[in-house]
Amino acid sequence: MNMRQGPADCFSKGAPAGYDVAMLKDRVALISGAATGIGEAVARLFASQGAHTYIFDRDLAGCQRVAESIVSAGGSAAAFGGDVRRREDIAPWVASAIAGFGRIDVLINNAGIYPRQAFLEMSEAQWDEMHQINLKSMFHTLQMVLPHMVARRSGKVVNISSVTFHLGMALLSHYVATKGGVIGLTRSIAREMGEHNIHVNCITPGAIKTESEAKVLTEEQAQGMMASQCLQRRILPVDIARVCLFLSSELSDGMTGQTLNVDGGWVMH
Numbered sequence: 587m588n589m590r591q592g593p594a595d596c597f598s599k600g601a602p603a604g605y606d607v608a609m610l611k612d613r614v615a616l617i618s619g620a621a622t623g624i625g626e627a628v629a630r631l632f633a634s635q636g637a638h639t640y641i642f643d644r645d646l647a648g649c650q651r652v653a654e655s656i657v658s659a660g661g662s663a664a665a666f667g668g669d670v671r672r673r674e675d676i677a678p679w680v681a682s683a684i685a686g687f688g689r690i691d692v693l694i695n696n697a698g699i700y701p702r703q704a705f706l707e708m709s710e711a712q713w714d715e716m717h718q719i720n721l722k723s724m725f726h727t728l729q730m731v732l733p734h735m736v737a738r739r740s741g742k743v744v745n746i747s748s749v750t751f752h753l754g755m756a757l758l759s760h761y762v763a764t765k766g767g768v769i770g771l772t773r774s775i776a777r778e779m780g781e782h783n784i785h786v787n788c789i790t791p792g793a794i795k796t797e798s799e800a801k802v803l804t805e806e807q808a809q810g811m812m813a814s815q816c817l818q819r820r821i822l823p824v825d826i827a828r829v830c831l832f833l834s835s836e837l838s839d840g841m842t843g844q845t846l847n848v849d850g851g852w853v854m855h
């Protein structure tokens with residue numbers, strides 16, 4: 587795998603302009619749900635900042651496209667296909683990073699789904715699928731990655747929740763329940779892992795302009811959400827990726843168990 591040596595245009599989706607210091611130089615970062623959206627932006631930004639990215643998604647072709655684009659720009663990326671619900675899929679992803687570098691420095695638990703459904707019409711299968719992908723997946727990844735971090739007394743974990751936890755949201759009761767679980771899990775694992783010098787934090791993104799969002803929200807609905815923000819622009823995947831970068835670097839060494847809201851000033855808490 588190659589390391590990026592200088593600025594590359596292909597990282598324009600991820601790299602903040604003017605950065606000339608590799609904030610994650612030689613860090614080994616695992617990112618789930620990185621074939622598109624927020625996870626893709628995190629992978630591109632982290633690679634542009636010198637990380638060896640191990641990206642995972644059930645959309646293997648999409649994941650490979652992201653990895654190839656990163657590598658062709660001189661970054662370091664390897665793609666893995668699988669389902670975050672299945673430990674047997676997660677195992678090769680984790681094992682490959684350990685085989686390659688002997689360590690995992692960063693885990694970004696990002697993979698998630700957000701289909702709408704009215705609560706009274708929701709099936710148990712829909713409830714369970716949401717919980718298994720958005721929350722139980724983190725039980726699997728954390729149990730498989732944390733032992734490697736504990737052994738080295740070092741590690742950064744960022745879990746992706748949602749601003750909808752602060753708001754409550756019609757048609758998303760199953761989703762919001764999982765995202766509240768992610769915050770509770772973050773706080774509790776931070777308490778258990780603090781003695782091992784492992785930082786576990788969380789981000790609650792607001793209404794982020796992604797291709798998946800466009801499938802469930804009309805432009806009018808998205809504009810309506812934006813009207814509730816202080817900042818009158820759409821918040822982008824790179825806005826979330828930048829806060830992931832902060833929480834994965836030394837800049838956040840004094841923080842753990844925290845939830846940072848990145849929503850353009852929609853909710854204040």
Ligand SMILES: NC(=O)c1ccc[n+]([C@@H]2O[C@H](COP(=O)([O-])OP(=O)(O)OC[C@H]3O[C@@H](n4cnc5c(N)ncnc54)[C@H](O)[C@@H]3O)[C@@H](O)[C@H]2O)c1
Nearest residue numbers: 619621623624643644669670697698748791793794796798
């Ligand atoms: N877009 C938003 O407005 C928004 C707001 C708040 C929180 N979030 C959260 O951010 C995260 C990323 O959202 P996004 O908008 O970038 O979504 P996205 O759909 O663009 O990306 C999610 C990725 O996760 C992958 N994925 C889904 N289920 C998977 C599974 N079972 N196994 C492996 N991979 C799987 C998908 O293939 C996809 O590539 C999610 O956890 C989401 O809940 C998004």
